[in-house]
Amino acid sequence: MKASTSTIAAALLLGGLNFVPHAYGELPELEEKDWTGCFAGHLDKNIKFTISTTGAMVISPINAHGDPGAYVKMPIDCALEVTMPNGQKRLLEPLPESLESDDEVTSEFEETVIRGKFEGDAAFELMVEQKRGVISVGGRLTAPGTYKPESIRFVVSAQILNFYGRKKMELENDPKAFEELISENYVKLKWTSGKRQKLEYIEPIDMNTEEVNGPGVSDAEIWIKAINRKYIYEATEDSSFRFSNRNNLPLHTGMTVTWSPDQGKDPKAEARLDITVK
Structure with a gap:
């Protein structure tokens, strides 16, 4: 295998x-x-x-x-x-x-x-x-x-991969410098209920929780300074997504967006996860 x-x-x-x-x-x-x-x-x-x-x-x-x-x-x-x-x-x-x-x-x-x-x-x-x-x-x-x-x-x-692994090792003895490096990064998200949140990259966080995902996430924007790119995720009607990450680590170590349609409301499979990179 x-x-x-x-x-x-x-x-x-x-x-x-x-x-x-x-x-x-x-x-x-x-x-x-x-x-x-x-x-x-x-x-x-x-x-x-x-x-x-x-x-x-x-x-x-x-x-x-x-x-x-x-x-x-x-x-x-x-x-x-x-x-x-x-x-x-x-x-x-x-x-x-x-x-x-x-x-x-x-x-x-x-x-x-x-x-x-x-x-x-x-x-x-x-x-x-x-x-x-x-x-x-x-x-x-x-x-x-x-x-x-x-x-x-x-x-x-x-x-979403870890784009800061090498910098983390280079600045191992200067944690303040690394925190400053990642301070501009963020995750902005909106729940299907309309509530909005902004998550910082510095502090450890468990993304596998209702506190982060609520009833489901409909929109998210992730700014990654290391690659000067913004990732935008949008769940269309009758679908949503959730975030997860590993071992309660800071967001710079990576995360996953998992999308699913509501098959009961979307029998024709018209729901989509739209992904834009800017």
């Missing part, structure tokens, strides 16, 4: 969920050299967006030299969240060998629908769109497989 390098594996660390990996398979692959390993891609002045042959998605901001950074990226994946009888949750990634799409490979990506299955024969549809650099991701379960329908849900996870 070969471990996955997807966002879902990172969610194991950031959200405390049990992750079950699988061996790799493939969707069709673009033949262009700049898109090796990709089923679809998009490039503009702000981002490079890719969907790999295994269905994993990545947004890479374009740097000052006009190139996508090798380590500055936002991995995005869909998953099956399974609630176990003891209340614990685990995430299952799609079975790569099950993935299929009626769309052709393209480096001028606009939209696609990818179908597949998870372990236990639960089937899904993943919808991905790109419009003027805004990436919209949605989906639904089309069959529960061997699971009880009430114990599973379709989710999309987007990981």
Whole structure:
């Protein structure tokens, strides 16, 4: 069994969920050299967006030299969240060998629908769109497989990486300098109820709480000074997302946004998580 390098594996660390990996398979692959390993891609002045042959998605901001950074990226994946009888949750990634799409490979990506299955024969549809650099991701379960329908849900996870690891080590003996470095960073969020919050990067915080997420988050804005970029997340109607992080650590160590639609209110799977990088 070969471990996955997807966002879902990172969610194991950031959200405390049990992750079950699988061996790799493939969707069709673009033949262009700049898109090796990709089923679809998009490039503009702000981002490079890719969907790999295994269905994993990545947004890479374009740097000052006009190139996508090798380590500055936002991995995005869909998953099956399974609630176990003891209340614990685990995430299952799609079975790569099950993935299929009626769309052709393209480096001028606009939209696609990818179908597949998870372990236990639960089937899904993943919808991905790109419009003027805004990436919209949605989906639904089309069959529960061997699971009880009430114990599973379709989710999309987007990981915000730790862009301060090297600086943290360089300034290990000067914590005040490091605090000053990250003082401009923030997370602004709005609950589905309309309440707004602003979270600072400096103090340790447990994001896996109702105090942070409330009834669900509808909008969030994250400013990351290290890469001079703003990440914007917007959940459309009949959907919401939650934040999680690892071991009650400061936000500069990374966090995960996990989005899900309300399948009861969104039977046509029209809800989306819209992601913008500025």
